[in-house]
Amino acid sequence: MDKNFRRTVIAGNWKMNMTPTAAAAFIKELAPMVADADCDVVLCVPAIDIPAAVAAAEGTNIHIGAENVHFAESGAYTGEISADMLVDAGVEYVIIGHSERRQYFAETDETVNARTKAALAKNLKAIVCVGETLTQREQGITAETVSLQTKIALLGVSAEDMKNVIIAYEPVWAIGTGKTATSDQADEVCGIIRDVIAGLYGECVAKATTIQYGGSMNAKNAEELLSKVNVDGGLIGGASLKTADFTVIVKNG
Ligand code: 13P
Numbered sequence: 001m002d003k004n005f006r007r008t009v010i011a012g013n014w015k016m017n018m019t020p021t022a023a024a025a026f027i028k029e030l031a032p033m034v035a036d037a038d039c040d041v042v043l044c045v046p047a048i049d050i051p052a053a054v055a056a057a058e059g060t061n062i063h064i065g066a067e068n069v070h071f072a073e074s075g076a077y078t079g080e081i082s083a084d085m086l087v088d089a090g091v092e093y094v095i096i097g098h099s100e101r102r103q104y105f106a107e108t109d110e111t112v113n114a115r116t117k118a119a120l121a122k123n124l125k126a127i128v129c130v131g132e133t134l135t136q137r138e139q140g141i142t143a144e145t146v147s148l149q150t151k152i153a154l155l156g157v158s159a160e161d162m163k164n165v166i167i168a169y170e171p172v173w174a175i176g177t178g179k180t181a182t183s184d185q186a187d188e189v190c191g192i193i194r195d196v197i198a199g200l201y202g203e204c205v206a207k208a209t210t211i212q213y214g215g216s217m218n219a220k221n222a223e224e225l226l227s228k229v230n231v232d233g234g235l236i237g238g239a240s241l242k243t244a245d246f247t248v249i250v251k252n253g
Helices: 020-033 047-057 083-088 099-104 109-121 134-138 142-153 160-164 183-201 203-208 222-226 243-251
Strands: 009-013 040-044 062-066 093-096 125-130 165-169 210-214 233-236
Touching: 009 093, 009 165, 009 210, 009 243, 020 047, 020 062, 020 243, 040 093, 047 062, 083 109, 093 109, 109 125, 109 142, 125 142, 134 142, 142 183, 160 165, 160 203, 165 183, 183 203, 183 210, 183 222, 222 233, 222 243, 233 243
Parallel strands: 009 040, 009 233, 040 062, 062 093, 093 125, 125 165, 165 210, 210 233
Antiparallel strands: none
């Protein structure tokens, strides 16, 4: 497999951090630091930060993403945000099915699939998260778990739409814990996901799909993780809240 077939995408996931004011200041500081990046640079920000983030990123190579999208076009879903709203606000990427959404907000493989299709229908780039829990890893069902999550997330997604799909492999046990998957573990599971995509869409689509690793990626371990053939970028939580650390990761992308 040749990495040249696909884009490397380094994306921050701010989670529930940063006010709109802080977001604008952060992006203004970050922009010159990552201006010469070889990879795609994305910041996925809280919904309320989106207008400030889009304005601050204008004219830079920083792309703005959201952290979730609802599956309906519009309607009686208090507190939710539609794909049309994100697009109109200048958002290009959206994280779907993060393990924190699955764990705390009853997100299921089926709703992940519905949200993915809703995002793709509006030409958003969907960063679809999959990953096993510690129990599942210990039970020896990592491959089965991520394969199932990937297959269900992509039900009804066309080969053509796969150009707007990024899969983020985020082992739940590595998120915010300081425990990173080894680069070999990350490479192995990203490779399993690529095989699933090859089974669904063929080798060409599999070769062209960006598969990120996420889970305690930081300025120290990014180079090693990103050197792996199946790891095409990162989805970064904590380290995306510090301009210097995030810049180091981007430079390795
Ligand atoms: P950390 O980088 O803080 O472990 O978070 C990873 C993550 O959940 C990104 O979506």
